[in-house]
Amino acid sequence: MYPIAHIVYNNISYPFLFHPIMYLGPFYFDTKEIFLIIGGFLIGLTIALDIPLFWFDRQELLLLTILIFFTKGLLPSIHNEAFFLVAIVAICSSLYMPLFQVVLFYFVTFFLLRLLRVI
């Protein structure tokens, strides 16, 4: 499941010993998507086993993880930096704002990123 991948640049090979990629039918999951899936499963596990997470609401975190996962799939990889900045800000702001406002903020910010020609 985790093949050793090599990147060739200027005829010099740089071995990547751990570069997880996953093919699921026609879908290709990169490292970031795999970590999002693992994170979602872990949060689901804490809900199922009733393990409390300090300060965070587990259901809000799970919903945000799912949202981030689906929006990651819609964006090309060149916009990773802006995308993950917004995702981290959304997760942190779930500590201070109601979830509905966080979700609104998430979608409004994506719209504004498009408007400002960042993505």
Place this chain on the structure above:
Amino acid sequence: MMTFFDTIWGKRMRTLCAIILGFGFSYLLVKDVFIGYSPQIRPNLPQYAYLRITDTVDSARIAFFGPKRSDLAGTPNRKELASRLSQTAPGIRGSQYKNASYNIYDLNDVEWKVVGYTFSDGSRVRVRFPRNENVNISVDALETVYNAHVPYRAHSVQ
């Protein structure tokens, strides 16, 4: 021609601007468009939005172009008027000097009279006035004032 906003730092600055504006817009949406942090949209949204915009514009106009404190020079101040207070009716003390008047209402002592009005849609309201006051208000004006304040009342309940 490549400007600062086309560089990597310019892109980061645009991202930061989008995040800050996102916070602002989401706060406005939650406060004015939606009800109670739920997806339910305010039922009187067009009228409410119109009133909010006009009130904001009026407040800004008064703040920037309204009468300044120096414009009120020469009119009697509150201390002078308060020294001339006399009881005009139970619970009401007032004074008047030149172009200024000053009234103090002790709501528990005022003797009220209740007047009922019927609006154009059939709804009835009861308004109380001081007993000795000469009430001369039209139903249309009262209905306009009442309807104009209903959205704010609904907003304050949340």
